[in-house]
Amino acid sequence: MKRGKQTHSKHHFVPEFYLRAWATPDESQAERLTYFQWIPERLHAARISPKGAAKQVDLYAGVDKDGxxxxxxxxxxxxxxxDxxxxPVIAKMIAGGQPLSEAEAAAFARYxxxxxxxxxxxxxxxxxxATQAVSEMAAGLEADYQALRQEGWPPSLNDFIQHQMPHLPDFLGVQSLPRLIEQPSLLADILEFEWGWGHLDAGDQTLLTSDRPVVFTKGLSDPNCIVALPLSPRxxxxxxxxxxxxxxxxERPARDLVEGLNTNVVMQAKHFVYSRDELQRAFVERHFKRPEEQEAEAFRRLRP
Incomplete structure (x- = not known):
């Protein structure tokens, strides 16, 4: 029996190429990394392929103007x-390559x-x-709508939008992600930072990563902000x-840097912590907040 074309897609919120740095061969020689996840009453650990990790069906799916x-x-x-x-920029950094070119720095800042x-x-x-913005826009134009409203039209502008353009909030919402990232001032803030990277040998204590791998200790405009990101286990x-x-x-000891970065990366993890093995299970269990311990995510209101 023929199957119709699939319309869904599994979108990575942490890229596959990035997670591959933590993958090691298992018994079947397939490349997998270890993930930790809280399930009721215990910390669960298992192996998963980089392709299967950190993704969600239709995460960035939207609708076009025709719905x-x-x-x-x-x-x-x-x-x-x-991505x-x-x-290749991150691969160069892992390999200890030369300073980044202007184009490479811009690509890394965007990432x-x-x-x-x-x-x-x-x-x-x-x-x-986006849903709230459309509702607020409709409320602001309600008087104009009522002045123009004709017999048979929906009773309010919000009702009119829901009837005539039901997909408008979704179209405006997810489609705005590229514009949010491409803000010149935001990318410029990142490019103003001085970047340093390299190999950190802390023995059996390797770098961990998570579903929220980039650490920002403060806002980007704060002169004391530190931005950090594990690129591989070392x-x-x-x-x-x-x-x-x-x-x-x-110049601080490698073990201090690894432990500090791991602590931040694990503490801010939402659902998953990733490692190349289970050797640091006790560390993860100590710092990975259980779902009931995590504060609700708070984000700034988006402005038009």
Whole structure:
């Protein structure tokens, strides 16, 4: 029996190429990484392929102006504009390559910014904000609508929009993700930072990552903000606006840097922590907040 064309797509909120750095061969020689997840009353650990990890069906799916499902945000933006340019840059950083070119730095900055807004929690926030924005717009124009309203028209502008353009909030919501990432001022803030990366040998204590892997200790405009990201089990990148402070940070013992970054990455994880093995299970269990301990995600209101 023939099957119809599939309209869904599984979208990674942490890219497959990034997670592959933590994958190791299992008994079947397939490349898998270890994930930790809280299930009732215990910390569960299992192995998963990078392709199967950190993804959600139709996470960035939207609708076009005709109400048809579209995967354009994933297929036309996150793939070719964010992940594909960033992958070789991160590979270069892991390999200990030369300083980044201007184009490479821009690709990495875009990747870092994207990791802040491509999470399931933020995408849900964007969709809700679009719905609220359409409702507020309708309320602001209600008097004009009533002055123009003719017999047979819906009783309110909000009703009119829901009847004539039911997909408008969804179209405006998820489609705004690329514009949020591409804000010139936001990318410029990232590019103002001094970046340093390298190999961190802390023995059996390797770098962990999670479903929220980029650490921002403060807002990007704060001069004391530290941005950090594990790139592999042994390589991490740190950034600060003050080159001297960054130098002093990078001069600290590797074990201190690994433990500090791991603590932040695990504490801010929402659903999953990733590792190359289970050797740091006790550390994860100590710092990974249970669902009931996690604070509700809070995001700024989006402005037109």
């Amino acid at each position: 048809k499902k579209t995967q354009a945000v994933e297929q036309e933006y996150f793939g070719p504009k964010v 594909d340019p960033a992958a 870092v910014v994207a990791q802040r807004v491509r999470t399931p929690g933020y995408v849900k926030h964007v969709r809700a904000e 390589v991490a990148v740190f950034a600060m606006k003050d080159p001297q402070r960054l130098r002093r940070l990078l």
